[in-house]
Amino acid sequence: MVKVDVRDATFSYPIYTSKSRSFKNTLLSGQVGGMGGKGKRSTQVVHALHDVNLSLRPGDRLGLIGHNGAGKTTLLRLLAGISHPTSGSVDLEGRVIPLISRGLGINPELTGRENIELPLRLFGATGEEVRWAHETVPDFTELGDFLDLPVRTYSDGMRARLSFAICTALTGDILVLDEWLGAGDAGFVQKASRKVKQMVQESGIVVLASHTPSILQQNCNKLAWMRRGEIVAMGDPKEVSEAYASEMRRRGRSGIGYEDGKGADDAAAQLAEREKAIQAQTELMDTAWTSHKYVEARHHAEHLYATENSSKAAYRLGTIHFYGRGADKSAAHALPYFRHPSLSDDPWSIYHQGLIMCDPTYPQHDQQIARNLLEVAFARGIRDAGPKLAALEADAADLKTG
């Protein structure tokens, strides 16, 4: 039967100093014994989990909530068999699919297609499952011709798509997820969360760690609140997440940063206010840009980008560096902004990425990638990509004949 039983699991690990990592020093100190009176161990021990108890049966969908460093990922690693408890026991039956880090088994030098097999094999997939993934993954990623280009040419968003599609092509009994639902770009997130819901339904047991209460409430029927390596409360998702939220409020450390003693209504009001502020700033930025006050536009964009990570600001900063307005002209500076994950679906960003990639002054320029990018942009309705594309085709033809 599929089951997860964790009994009194404690996990602590040493942090090695550079001295204790040296074979020579360890050997010497072993020979000399206690000489010099330094008999004590110099390594520090971190206690990441204390006496954690869990018992999950098919149908259980457990969410883990808690601060960074509360031990969520450590617990997930124990469940996935990646690490082992220092004391206590972790008893699992069933096939575990650990979706803990997104880049597992992906080699940036290989094409998307060539990268499909290894991650699956690392999760213990059979040949049959690998064949099945080769059929389903290309459609799910919507990467099209990019699938035959090296992954290093992908934007962050495209990488996230690929790796999500690969890792979710398997079905397991126990699904272990770490902050996965927030992966990918806006267009993909919906599709991804539908897929995860489906996986959650197909798997017997799900353990999901997240910072976002709404994700946990939607996907889980049990919630465990972790603090400093312990489970402090476990039960109904709504109750536990409310308890967690009120604790966070008391400490004034919730994601939105409101003051002590204010209720959830205030939080909503603050959220709306923040949206409004972003809106206003975006408008300021755009008016400055259209009225040719480029330096001012740049200040607004940089502020918005730094504080809110806004996609509009990222695009604006990209154009600022691309056209050299309000800042030095530099393709190398502009490219990362256009590759911002929130922009991976934006045809204008793709168009600009294409222009940069075919610019011979850009050190990593690549005609082939440029052509692909421009084709995508053109297909998505960017007319301006047409002439450039034709010029590139002509160049390529010249090279062949000449």
Add this chain to the structure above:
Amino acid sequence: MSVTANFQRQRRPLFGELSNTVSHWQIWVLMGNQDIKLRYKRSVIGPFWISLTLAAWIAGISILYAQILNQPFLDYLVFLSCGLLAWNLISAIIGEGSVSIIDNGGHIRSAAIPLSLFAARVVYRNVIVFFHNLLVIALVLIYAKVPPTPALLILPASLFANAILLYFFISITGPLCARFRDLQQIISNLLQVSFFLTPIIWQPGQMSGRTLITDANPFYHMIELIRAPLMGSLPTTTNLVACGTMLIAGWLASMLVWRYSRKRVIYWL
């Protein structure tokens, strides 16, 4: 629906890791193939760079040292190239093996993968390189008019024995190099010294009377296993006994290291 764990939990310590390596051969074969593919992806002659490098070494050393050591050129050429072929296999595996666990830290931290697979990956990709090099040796043997003998038939077994021995060896050094970060430097220094202490560019017969330097040298026996059949003779009983002893010792020692490092390696990385 049958329920199985992804990888075998170690219930049988003597065979647990070995059976993991055998039953998950797809993983290390796939990784090894990717390694080979990537290494030569952007070069025109592709994998034959490997062979070319060996050919350059052989040409350089044989012309110079046949003179210095006052040896008949063709005999020396055959001896040297067969020795270098074996040494390249050994030194590449040991060198790459010491970073095998460190380099795969990303994998080890995100999925429960048996450590022995990473050792198998290194051995496998270097066996592929060995076959590329074998082409050069074949040309040398044809050029020197060395007739093929029945002894050649044991070459596959010799290669297999070497591969297993090296698999055990780097199963020991790989995790230890992750724990002790200076071990890798120590190993690469020792490898360099061993190249000159092992009869590869000089012949054992030239050290008249002093057999300890060859007999006590594990690399000598491993090289002989491959070199002797290529040169038309069988490895000596001493060679076989030495390699057999090393196999058993390597198996036991690697078992201990696997047991020791399996649960700890995650925080060495």
